[in-house]
Amino acid sequence: MWVPEDTYAITRIDLPRAGTHGWQVRLQRRGVKYGKFFADRQLGGPREAYAAARQWREEVVEQFAAEEAQARICRPSPRNQSGVVGVSKIRIIAANGTEYWFWQAAWCPSPGERRSVKFSIKRHGDRQAFRLAVEARRDGTGA
Structure with a gap:
C-alpha cells in the first residue's frame, strides 16, 4: 500500500x-x-x-x-489595577503563613519566552517598588 x-x-x-x-x-x-x-x-x-x-x-x-x-497590541485590561501593562501587585504567602507583597514586572523578550522580576514592597516601599517594576518592564530587564 x-x-x-x-x-x-x-x-x-x-x-x-x-x-x-x-x-x-x-x-x-x-x-x-x-x-x-x-x-x-x-x-x-x-x-x-x-x-x-x-x-x-x-x-x-x-x-x-x-x-x-501580526504584532500583538497590549492594552490595559479592566482588571489591571496598576495602570501599566505587565506590572502587577502580587502577594506571596510563605509556608509559615507570612505574607509578602511585591510589585512584579513581566514581559516577553521573544516569542514563547517569558521573564519577570519582583520588587519587595517591604524593602523598597510601595511607591519605589512600583517605579522599579515599571522601569524593569519598560527596559525589559531584571536589573
Missing part, C-alpha cells in the same frame, strides 16, 4: 465495518482545535484524498503564520 512521506497532523482512518476510509487532519493553536476529514470515496481515492488533506493543512498552517506575524 502507498504511504505518504509528509503526515504531520494527518492520520489515515480505515474503518471497514463503518465504511469509512480517508484522511483526518487535526491541528490545535492557542487552545482552538481545527479538524477536517477527507473521504477517499468523495475525492476519487486515497491519493486524491491525501492531496486534499495536505492542501487544507497547509492553508491552516499558513493562516497560523499570518496571525503570528
